[in-house]
Amino acid sequence: MSAKSINIAVILILTVLSLMMLANSMTKPLGRDEQMYCTGGVLMAEGKTIYRDFSYAAQMPYHPLLYAALFKILNTTHYLLVGRIVSTFCDIVVLVCIVGIYRCIFDGFPIAGALLGVTAAVLYVFNPLVDYANGYAWNHDVVILCVALSFWLFVSTDFRSGLKYWRIAVIGGLLTLASCMRVTTVPVELLFLVILLVQPAESTKRRIKTILPFLIAAVCVSSWPVWVIAQAPRAFYMNIFKIPMLYGEWLHKVGMVYNKFDLTLSSITTPGYLVLIAAAVYLCVMVVSLHRRLKITNGKSLLLAALLPVIFFIIAFIPPTMWEQYLAVPVPFLVIGLAYPLLYLREFANRTGQSKHFKTAAGLIIVCVFVAVASCPIVVVRTAMLLEPESWVPIQLHKVSEDIAQRVKEPKLVLTLAPLFALEGGCDIYTELSAGSIIYRVADLMPSGDRAITHTVGPKTLRTLLENSPPSAVIVGVEFEFLEEALLESTVKPDWERKVYQDGPVVYFRP
Numbered sequence: 001m002s003a004k005s006i007n008i009a010v011i012l013i014l015t016v017l018s019l020m021m022l023a024n025s026m027t028k029p030l031g032r033d034e035q036m037y038c039t040g041g042v043l044m045a046e047g048k049t050i051y052r053d054f055s056y057a058a059q060m061p062y063h064p065l066l067y068a069a070l071f072k073i074l075n076t077t078h079y080l081l082v083g084r085i086v087s088t089f090c091d092i093v094v095l096v097c098i099v100g101i102y103r104c105i106f107d108g109f110p111i112a113g114a115l116l117g118v119t120a121a122v123l124y125v126f127n128p129l130v131d132y133a134n135g136y137a138w139n140h141d142v143v144i145l146c147v148a149l150s151f152w153l154f155v156s157t158d159f160r161s162g163l164k165y166w167r168i169a170v171i172g173g174l175l176t177l178a179s180c181m182r183v184t185t186v187p188v189e190l191l192f193l194v195i196l197l198v199q200p201a202e203s204t205k206r207r208i209k210t211i212l213p214f215l216i217a218a219v220c221v222s223s224w225p226v227w228v229i230a231q232a233p234r235a236f237y238m239n240i241f242k243i244p245m246l247y248g249e250w251l252h253k254v255g256m257v258y259n260k261f262d263l264t265l266s267s268i269t270t271p272g273y274l275v276l277i278a279a280a281v282y283l284c285v286m287v288v289s290l291h292r293r294l295k296i297t298n299g300k301s302l303l304l305a306a307l308l309p310v311i312f313f314i315i316a317f318i319p320p321t322m323w324e325q326y327l328a329v330p331v332p333f334l335v336i337g338l339a340y341p342l343l344y345l346r347e348f349a350n351r352t353g354q355s356k357h358f359k360t361a362a363g364l365i366i367v368c369v370f371v372a373v374a375s376c377p378i379v380v381v382r383t384a385m386l387l388e389p390e391s392w393v394p395i396q397l398h399k400v401s402e403d404i405a406q407r408v409k410e411p412k413l414v415l416t417l418a419p420l421f422a423l424e425g426g427c428d429i430y431t432e433l434s435a436g437s438i439i440y441r442v443a444d445l446m447p448s449g450d451r452a453i454t455h456t457v458g459p460k461t462l463r464t465l466l467e468n469s470p471p472s473a474v475i476v477g478v479e480f481e482f483l484e485e486a487l488l489e490s491t492v493k494p495d496w497e498r499k500v501y502q503d504g505p506v507v508y509f510r511p
Contacts, residue, residue, distance in 0.1 A: 006114045010099060013118050017125045018092045023383045025088040025135025026392040030080070030420070032479075034137040035436035038079040039419045041067025043434060051239055052232035054434045055454045058244040058319075061228050063139040063181040077401075077424050081394035083137025090141040091134045094332055095121045097148040104156045105298075105339045109346055116342055116362070119369050120335040126372040126379055127272045130332075133325035139181045140325055144332055146178035147188055151308065151336065154192070155301045159199055165213045168196065172214035176221040183240060184315045189218070191311055195304050235453050238446070243454070246442040248320025260322045267327045271375035275368035276334055282364060283341035286357060294344045295351070302340045308333040338365070400504050401425035407499070407509050408473045415466070415487055416475035421505055427473075432457045432465055437479045459486035466490050470510075477506035 040056050045068040048054055050061045070082050099117035106113025124130060133140060150171045157167045175189040196214060201207040229236045251257045268277055287294065296302070309330040316326035342361055349355035373380075389395060397420060405425030408414065414422035417437040419429045432455050433440060443451055444458030451457065457465050463486075474491055476484040477500075488508070497509040 003110060006111055010114050010118055014092075014095055014099065014121065017095055017121055019386060020125060020379050020383050021091045021095075021134060022088050023386050024131060024379065025084045025091075026389075026394065027382050027385050028084075028135055028393060030393060030397060030418075030478075031136050031138070032436060032438065034080060034083065035418055035420055036434070036438055037063065037138045038067060038083050039423060039429070039434045039436070040064035041071055041083070042079055042423050043431070044068035045071045048431075049231055050228060051235040051454075052228075053455065054431050055235075055239055055243070055439050055456050057239050057247070057435055057439050058183075059139065060180045060183050060240075061225050062177055063142060065224075066142070077426060078394065078398055079424055080137055080397055080420055081392075084135055084394055087135050087137060087141035090145040094141075094145050094148050095124065097145070097152050098124060098332060098336060101148075101152050101155060101336055102339050104152065105301075105343050106346070109343075109350075112342075112346055112362075116339070116365065119365050120338065122369050123272075123276055123335050123365075123372055124332050126369075126376045127276065127328070127331045128270045128376055129267055129273060129324055129328035131376060131379055133328035136325075140329060143178045143182045143185055144329060146174040146181075147185070147308070148332060148336070150174045150192060151304065151333075154195075154304065155298070159210070164210070168210065169213035169217040172217035173221045176218040180222060180225045184318055187311055187315060188308070191304070191307060195300055199300060232453070234450075238450055238454050242446075242450070243439055243442065245320060246445050247438065250442050250445070251321055257321045258323070260317055263322055263324065264316075264327060267324060272372040273331070275371045276331070279338060279364055279368050280334060283338055283345075283361060286361065287341045287344060290345075290348065290357065293352075294348050296344060298340070305333075305337040305340055309337055396504075397421065398424050400501050401427075403501075404473065404475070404507055407497075407507075409510060411472060413469060413471050414473045414475060415471035415491060416478070416505075417484065417487070418475055418478040418505060421475050421478070422473075430457075430465060430469075430471075431455055437483055441483065459483070462486050463490045472510050474508045475505045476508075477504070 036056065040050060040054070041064045043054050044050060044064050050056050050064060056064065066086070067079075067083060070086065071079060074082065076082060098121045099114070102117030102120060103110065103113040106116065135141070153167050153171050157164050171192060175185070175192055178185040179189050193211065193214060196211050197207065199207075199210060201210060267273060312330040312333060316322060316329065319326070342358070345358040345361050349358040385391060401421050401424035403425070404414075404421060405412065405427050408427055412427040414427045414429055415433070416422055416429065417433060417440060419434055419436060422429050439454070439456045440458055442458070443456040444460045446454070446456070451461065471491055474487055476487060492508045495511050497511060499507050499509070501507070
């Protein structure tokens with residue numbers, strides 16, 4: 001098989017996988033967290049400053065800045081559609097990174113690298129947790145992309161070359177960007193820094209010169225978030241630490257949390273995840289049992305590849321509550337981590353002529369692919385929905401939002417825990433509810449001073465907010481009834497018009 005035909009096959013398979021990921025994103029139901037992520041971008045596009053002017057719980061500021069820039073450049077109110085396309089684009093580039101990393105690692109065996117890279121990409125796409133988590137308008141996908149690109153740059157860098165300095169700077173910039181989108185990525189950035197520090201160097205001065213570009217890039221990229229935090233340090237502390245802690249306590253109180261170990265066990269024992277872990281364990285055992293006969297090269301890259309999925313598993317346990325999407329993050333780095341053991345077995349076969357170990361490992365990977373694909377057929381089935389864009393969730397939401405906006409009287413101020421239904425149609429929302437129900441649930445647990453600093457209200461303090469600025473409409477039917485009761489009780493009168501949207505919200509319009 002020629003290199004050209006291999007490349008064509010790789011491109012075709014990646015194209016098909018990309019279409020599957022796009023279909024996944026466009027058919028997902030509207031997520032609660034997407035309300036906060038997209039609305040944060042909208043408010044920043046209007047000139048507001050995160051933390052100082054509105055709340056943004058548990059997250060760092062670069063992701064809403066990205067959304068704000070795109071909303072302004074594209075001059076659009078299709079906020080959810082843009083957010084999901086951003087995530088899908090990142091997921092597709094992660095696919096390219098997986099294949100690119102395999103081809104880089106298998107530099108001496110291009111055909112094996114291409115074929116194994118494609119199988120790794122398939123294992124990634126058909127993993128059930130990846131299928132669940134990818135494609136939402138939130139920051140997981142961008143963070144994964146930044147780390148995957150950083151790893152690709154790392155393994156493709158010749159640290160004896162003078163060109164390494166700009167690559168190290170890019171790695172530092174990408175990882176800092178990821179950390180300033182999702183603060184739990186900081187341990188990953190520190191891991192890369194430590195691996196760079198232990199790279200072979202002729203002297204301490206040389207070692208410092210190696211990490212200096214990383215540190216300079218990190219300082220440059222973090223300068224804007226530091227400035228934002230300095231504008232409202234107390235509000236930043238409340239959003240990043242205090243509110244998530246209160247939210248975790250509230251979720252435990254009402255019983256809306258998973259046991260972390262039970263969730264982990266149920267997740268990793270799904271067929272698509274279990275075969276991946278089984279392949280990783282088998283390859284580790286093979287490398288350990290044959291280590292005296294194998295030629296272990298690129299030790300630092302191997303160490304980094306092994307530690308990345310481990311550290312992402314640890315990060316999943318850090319927040320007060322654990323969700324399924326946290327356990328999807330290690331998956332791309334698990335499939336990437338299989339590359340080095342496979343390379344060592346391939347080199348061993350080439351050097352000794354004993355190919356049974358590599359053939360067995362490659363056969364196991366193929367079996368894993370069949371199991372993953374067979375256990376998650378929905379990934380293939382829903383791709384047909386790409387031919388019906390009018391049925392895409394972001395398009396449906398936008399149509400509903402426009403209809404609501406046409407019916408709402410001036411000043412078109414809408415009270416809701418689902419701000420996208422108001423914003424996409426051009427209506428205004430209460431800034432205090434920009435995070436949807438996430439902070440609304442626990443705002444009343446904070447002192448009044450902290451509520452003022454974070455610009456938040458809860459069910460008990462909502463009426464005070466509405467006294468001076470009553471809404472033109474109220475949108476409910478998107479959250480638990482007990483959370484939306486205060487919205488109705490505070491505003492809606494018997495003469496308000498009521499409209500129920502099919503598979504959507506219930507809206508009350510002021511006459």
